[in-house]
Each structure stands twice: as C-alpha cells, then as structure tokens.
Amino acid sequence: MRMESKILLSVAIITKNEEKRIGGCLESVAFADDIIIVDSGSTDRTLEIARTAGCRVFVEDWKGYGPQKNSAVAKCVHDWVLILDADERIAQAGREEIARIVGAADSADAYKLPRKNFFHGKWIKHCDWWPDEIIRLVRKSKGGYHQIIHERWVTEGTVSKSEACIEHFSFSNYHDMLRVLNDRSTDMARELWDRGKRANVSTPFLHGIAMFIKTYVLKLGFLEGLDGFVIATTKAGGTYFKYAKLLELQNEAMWCEKG
Numbered sequence: 001m002r003m004e005s006k007i008l009l010s011v012a013i014i015t016k017n018e019e020k021r022i023g024g025c026l027e028s029v030a031f032a033d034d035i036i037i038v039d040s041g042s043t044d045r046t047l048e049i050a051r052t053a054g055c056r057v058f059v060e061d062w063k064g065y066g067p068q069k070n071s072a073v074a075k076c077v078h079d080w081v082l083i084l085d086a087d088e089r090i091a092q093a094g095r096e097e098i099a100r101i102v103g104a105a106d107s108a109d110a111y112k113l114p115r116k117n118f119f120h121g122k123w124i125k126h127c128d129w130w131p132d133e134i135i136r137l138v139r140k141s142k143g144g145y146h147q148i149i150h151e152r153w154v155t156e157g158t159v160s161k162s163e164a165c166i167e168h169f170s171f172s173n174y175h176d177m178l179r180v181l182n183d184r185s186t187d188m189a190r191e192l193w194d195r196g197k198r199a200n201v202s203t204p205f206l207h208g209i210a211m212f213i214k215t216y217v218l219k220l221g222f223l224e225g226l227d228g229f230v231i232a233t234t235k236a237g238g239t240y241f242k243y244a245k246l247l248e249l250q251n252e253a254m255w256c257e258k259g
Contacts, residue, residue, distance in 0.1 A: 006033035007099045010076030010140075011084060013055075014038050014068045018086035019045040021169065026053045028089040028167075029082065031099065038072040046086075064148030064187075073140050081140045083153075087169050088115075094164030098137060101162060109157025111137040115166040119227055120173075127221040127231045128214065137162060149184070149191045174230060181238045189245035199247045208240030 009032040015022060016039060026049070029035060035055040039047055040062040050057050060071060073081050080102045082090070090098065094113070101107050114131035117124050124130065135153040143155035171177045215221045216232035224231065 006031055007102055008033060008078050008080070009098070009102050010034040010036060010078040010081045012036050012038070012069065012072035012076055012081050013084050013086060014040070014065075014072055015042060015046050015050070015086050016040045016062070017042045017044045017046060019049060022046055022049050022086045023053075024089055024169075025084060025086050026050065026055065028091075028095075029084065031095050032082065034077040036072050036075050038068060038075070040068065064151075066145040066147050066149075066151035069151060070145045073138075073144070076140060079139050079141050081138055083136045083138065084166070085168075089167040089169075091116075091165040091167050094162075094166075097162055097164040101137065101164075108160035109139045109142040110135050110153060110155040110159045111162040111164075112159065113137060113162050113164050113166050115168050117168045117170065119171055119231070122227070124224055124227065124231070126219055126223050127216075127228055127235075128219040129231070132168075133161065134166075135159065136166065137164070147191070149187045177230070177234050181234055181241070185238050185241040186245055188242045189249060192242070192246050193249045197246065198250060199243045201247070204240045204243040204247065207243050208236045211239040212236035 011029045011032045011034070013025065013036065015037055019042075026035065035053070037047070037050045037055045037057045039057065039059050041059065047057055047059070056075070058075060060068070062068065063071070069083060073083065082098065084090070101111060112133040113136045114133050117129040117132060135155070138153055138155065139157065142157040143153055145151045146154050171180065212232050212235070215235050216229065221228035221232040
C-alpha cells in the first residue's frame with residue numbers, strides 16, 4: 001500500500017537550535033497533516049526550516065522535558081499524536097503501520113515504538129540501546145507526560161506495541177556525548193533533590209559501577225567495540241555524576257543552614 005495523501009495525525013516536536021537535524025525529522029513525518037513545533041529559544045535556522053516545511057511554530061520558555069512536551073501535545077489538532085525529538089526519524093517502513101493504527105477502530109490508546117539508536121553511522125544493537133521501546137504514538141485525550149527530566153507518557157487507556165520503528169541519531173561524536181552527560185546529570189540531580197531523594201558518599205560509586213556492569217557486560221556492550229566501551233563508560237559516568245551532584249546539593253543545603 002502506498003500512501004498518496006496525508007493522514008489525520010498530529011506530530012509534536014520540541015526544539016532548540018536543531019537546524020542540522022530538524023529537516024530530516026520533518027521529512028520523515030511529511031505524511032501527517034499537522035506538525036507542531038514548540039521551540040525554547042533557537043538562535044539558528046531551526047524556526048525558518050520549520051516554517052518553510054509548513055509547521056505551526058510556537059516559542060515558549062523552557063519548562064522541562066515533560067511540561068514542554070505536554071505543551072506541544074496540547075496544541076495538536078488531532079487526538080492521535082506522534083511525539084518525536086528533532087534527532088529522531090520515522091523509518092520508511094513504519095509510516096504505513098502508523099497510518100493503519102490511526103485509521104483502525106480497534107486501536108489501543110498508546111503505542112510503544114522500538115527505537116534504533118545510531119552512533120558513528122552504525123546501529124548500536126547492544127548496550128541496552130535496542131529495542132529501546134518508548135511510548136510515542138498516543139491518543140492525547142487519554143494521557144499526558146509525567147516528570148520533568150525522565151519524562152514518560154502515562155495513559156488512562158490501553159497500551160500496545162507497534163513495529164513502526166524510530167531511528168534515533170542522538171550523538172554526533174564523543175564530545176557531544178560528554179556534553180549531554182554533564183547537562184542531563186545536573187538536571188537529574190535536581191529532580192532527585194526535588195523529589196526528596198538523598199545520597200551518601202558511596203552512592204555515586206555503587207550506582208556508577210552497577211551501570212557499567214549492566215551496560216558493558218549484561219547488555220553485551222563489549223560486542224560494540226570501542227563505541228560500546230565508551231557508551232558504557234559514559235552511562236556509568238552519567239549515573240555517577242547524577243548522584244555526586246545530588247550529594248553536592250545536600251552539602252550546599254547543609255552549609256546554608258549552618259551559615
């Protein structure tokens with residue numbers, strides 16, 4: 001079956017300075033008749049590219065991943081919404097599957113899509129990077145995102161699985177991976193603090209070591225060569241610094257109380 005017209009589907013994307021990746025993302029969802037961009041202050045050509053592609057564009061202050069995505073979903077015209085990041089694509093083979101789900105009377109209320117994570121031009125099949133199932137095709141009337149950093153879609157209805165695959169191009173190189181590690185670990189430490197979680201001096205080490213063993217050994221990261229080792233080390237480092245920064249927040253609060 002070849003799709004000759006757009007389907008009644010909305011696509012929600014949040015962006016900031018994504019001129020290098022947004023074009024490929026938008027091209028992969030051109031089969032949808034409503035595409036929403038919620039941008040948090042791009043200074044490059046992201047908004048120009050989005051408007052040229054026919055997207056409805058909104059600029060809003062950054063509120064955190066969960067609230068920002070909820071804002072994008074709320075602006076969608078249709079109840080069926082496909083939620084993507086700018087560094088993601090819908091694979092060609094998955095587009096007809098999405099059209100089938102949207103058009104079927106017996107569809108579930110949310111669908112987990114498998115995500116292929118690519119790095120250095122290669123599909124990473126280990127390191128806990130595959131199948132990396134994530135809820136991204138949803139009825140917006142049946143749920144919403146919870147949490148600010150590790151956002152997750154929570155639905156009031158039924159959840160099923162789809163074979164429609166997302167292709168994910170998150171990191172361009174090791175430097176980019178380390179930059180994201182630093183930014184995300186800071187955000188996650190703050191989220192843990194706000195949720196009342198606390199750490200001791202051994203917590204960063206124990207969690208970091210456990211993450212490396214899980215990623216490199218249990219999830220067969222060693223089969224990915226140098227990239228597998230770097231991914232495992234980076235994930236372990238991210239976990240370590242998340243709890244180290246939480247401990248730092250605790251110490252800062254203690255010093256303020258004493259001062």
